[in-house]
């Protein structure tokens with residue numbers, strides 16, 4: 001075994017902050033959070049035992065149902081007619097790149113969940129956060145193992161790193177809850193569910209099914225806990241939380257669609273042997289296939305379809321915040337953002353929703 005000291009440095013630091021709160025009352029105070037803790041204990045799973053790693057990756061199925069982070073490239077003739085080896089090269093590398101950011105996000109979630117054990121004031125909240133800490137460790141474990149079957153781990157997107165740093169670095173547990181449980185988890189759950197429904201690769205589908213069930217609880221924790229707390233906050237505290245949520249959502253949208261993301265993806269295509277310019281030309285000719293598919297599968301996207309209704313549910317979506325979101329969408333989509341619909345309510349039961357079709 002080679003010594004740990006001989007390996008290149010793989011660590012990076014950020015300042016963490018929290019105030020640890022003891023609670024001498026051991027009775028349950030927020031029943032819904034206590035119930036979620038009981039559910040979490042029932043639904044634990046073991047990555048090396050419960051997923052079928054022996055099977056490896058079904059390469060043909062993987063490449064056949066590969067979508068580029070919501071972009072349905074697999075529905076085009078361009079993709080269908082691509083040489084199978086090239087298809088596998090492009091899809092395995094691009095997916096490793098996207099999944100690497102999931103993996104890094106999971107590491108952030110692992111650290112924040114552990115912080116929540118100390119930082120939240122209610123015993124129910126501490127118990128629950130302890131289960132989430134184990135869940136997130138398992139998620140880091142499974143994403144790392146799956147990426148290993150595809151390619152190397154790619155570095156974290158700078159704007160995702162900013163969201164994680166801000167959430168780990170704030171001393172306010174309410175901001176941690178908003179940043180992690182509502183925004184990061186909300187986006188993750190939505191994206192994992194989309195990918196789970198789209199892929200026909202059996203191991204990835206199985207992995208995402210297990211992970212999404214956990215994430216549904218994590219979002220539930222944010223929604224239930226914050227719903228119980230927001231009513232007792234001052235206007236100023238509420239506005240501060242809204243701003244924190246907005247900034248996190250803005251950065252996450254950027255980490256998925258921003259310039260650095262696009263450039264890295266083009267670089268990956270080139271390395272795999274695809275010329276980005278000719279790809280765009282060919283895809284432009286097939287807009288009639290791409291546009292309706294995008295509308296069908298991604299009608300509202302994670303922010304409008306999930307993060308915003310979560311914020312509405314807990315009472316953190318003032319007209320002021322709605323204005324911020326509309327301006328953000330306007331910058332991305334132009335005039336039509338003015339009349340874009342925002343979903344009002346979350347699915348009734350998140351755990352059954354994650355396993356439903358799109």
Ligand SMILES: [Fe+2]
Pocket residue numbers: 106109135136139215
């Ligand atoms: Fe997770």
Ligand SMILES: [Fe+2]
Pocket residue numbers: 109136185214215218
């Ligand atoms: Fe999570």
